[in-house]
Amino acid sequence: MSASKTTGGKAIDILRNLPRISLANLRPNPGARKTERRRGRGAHGGNKSGRGHKGERQRGNRPRLGFEGGQTPFYLAIPKYGYNEGHSLRPQYQPLSLRRLQYLIDLGRVDTSQPIDLTQLVNGRGVTVQPLKRDYGVHLVEEGADIFSAKINIEVQRATEGAVAAIERNGGVITTGFYDFRSLTILCKPVPFFLSGQPIPKRMLPGEDMVRYYTGAENRGYLSDPEEVERARQELAQKYGYVLPDISKDELFHMLSMRKDCRQIFFGLAPGWVVNMAERKILKPTDEKLLRYYGS
Amino acid sequence: MLRLFGLKPCVVPTQIKAVLHHQYMNAELDATNIFTSIRKRTPIVIAFICPDRLTVTYSRSSGPGGQHVNKVNTKAEIRFHVQTADWIPDDVRNKIIIQNKNRINKVGELLVTSEASRSQQQNLNDCLQKIQDIIAEASQKPHEPTEEDIAIRRARLDYMNKERLKQKKIHSVIKQSRKVDFD
Numbered sequence: 001m002s003a004s005k006t007t008g009g010k011a012i013d014i015l016r017n018l019p020r021i022s023l024a025n026l027r028p029n030p031g032a033r034k035t036e037r038r039r040g041r042g043a044h045g046g047n048k049s050g051r052g053h054k055g056e057r058q059r060g061n062r063p064r065l066g067f068e069g070g071q072t073p074f075y076l077a078i079p080k081y082g083y084n085e086g087h088s089l090r091p092q093y094q095p096l097s098l099r100r101l102q103y104l105i106d107l108g109r110v111d112t113s114q115p116i117d118l119t120q121l122v123n124g125r126g127v128t129v130q131p132l133k134r135d136y137g138v139h140l141v142e143e144g145a146d147i148f149s150a151k152i153n154i155e156v157q158r159a160t161e162g163a164v165a166a167i168e169r170n171g172g173v174i175t176t177g178f179y180d181f182r183s184l185t186i187l188c189k190p191v192p193f194f195l196s197g198q199p200i201p202k203r204m205l206p207g208e209d210m211v212r213y214y215t216g217a218e219n220r221g222y223l224s225d226p227e228e229v230e231r232a233r234q235e236l237a238q239k240y241g242y243v244l245p246d247i248s249k250d251e252l253f254h255m256l257s258m259r260k261d262c263r264q265i266f267f268g269l270a271p272g273w274v275v276n277m278a279e280r281k282i283l284k285p286t287d288e289k290l291l292r293y294y295g296s
Numbered sequence: 297m298l299r300l301f302g303l304k305p306c307v308v309p310t311q312i313k314a315v316l317h318h319q320y321m322n323a324e325l326d327a328t329n330i331f332t333s334i335r336k337r338t339p340i341v342i343a344f345i346c347p348d349r350l351t352v353t354y355s356r357s358s359g360p361g362g363q364h365v366n367k368v369n370t371k372a373e374i375r376f377h378v379q380t381a382d383w384i385p386d387d388v389r390n391k392i393i394i395q396n397k398n399r400i401n402k403v404g405e406l407l408v409t410s411e412a413s414r415s416q417q418q419n420l421n422d423c424l425q426k427i428q429d430i431i432a433e434a435s436q437k438p439h440e441p442t443e444e445d446i447a448i449r450r451a452r453l454d455y456m457n458k459e460r461l462k463q464k465k466i467h468s469v470i471k472q473s474r475k476v477d478f479d
Contacts, residue, residue, distance in 0.1 A: 145417065146417075162417060237347075238344070238345055239421055240417070240420070241345070241347045241350070241352070241374075241424050242347055243347055243348060
């Protein structure tokens, strides 16, 4: 390339005078591409070609993985026990520490002026939830509770007591909500769902094993009594030794009190509606039977 | 069509009622008593602790634990001046001073420490629980018997006396039956 007198704005002028870019003019930076070691081609790829000397190794006849020469192998000697029994049916929750949440908020990846949902966390690439791997959502954990200082309205699927205390201490609101598999997939990846053209389904209610958790006030469950929740907030403040701030006098009270209905997946969208991304329109059902179904 | 959730008491879906009915076998469940039936027994709290009236300090704990115990301030200590603590009732305050002489220093401050767990927060909770226990112990009143109790006690004493006299009579009859009277 010829020496350039000017850089930046005159780049297009330089480019005009240079020869056309073709395969003959291009080459990678030195050290970018290292030639591979091809087996069976002399010097250090040749001779025995990395196969060793005689025996099963060189002849490619080694026994199966786990074989120990005839000794009872480890995987057969150890007795069976149901450690992993039913593992594919156990609900799992992706942990989210308060430290990570504070990091995301500080970097602006999660917006605190709106209610924080699993969708917001996934959009900000804060957590990765895999519903197909038996994930049922996100578990808020109190690691980093001492440095956490953000007033947020957050909805997770599980939360420890310490995490709840840390959020309420800073004047925020935390709720735990249940999402079944289909709702969770839609919540994590809303755009592909909208592009599929299906109506938004109604969120299913928790199964027998989870009803107790989500109706409990100390877990801030979405099915619990608001009065009990208020009492639980006071008790937690007493237990953890902080003064419970009054949210009703807050300027963001309207945002902090926003909560989803127990059948709603997205804020502002009801079950039964179809979102048309191409034409930016929302279609709502008018048939009486559909309305009764989606309203139940 | 969309049910607004707002701050009104939640409308409990019928499916949840069915599950809870099955689990708890209650006769009638509606939004008013559905939650009381599953509420856990809560610990008794006598006094409302104001966190700003307490002085909390953290320091390093003692005992084994390597680098963690050497560097991290996990021991929690709470102190507050008992006499000026107006959030505790007067009589309870005096009782605390009498019962916890060993925990009160020359200045008159009650000291509570905890280094039971690895976590500073857990130790703080432990200290607060200890303070609640101290207050609960000091507010215990001697149990006064109710009218019912007094009546029951009187009935029992009468019955005991009657039984004693009956046994005495029986014994006397036995002894008399062994006498031989020469008439």
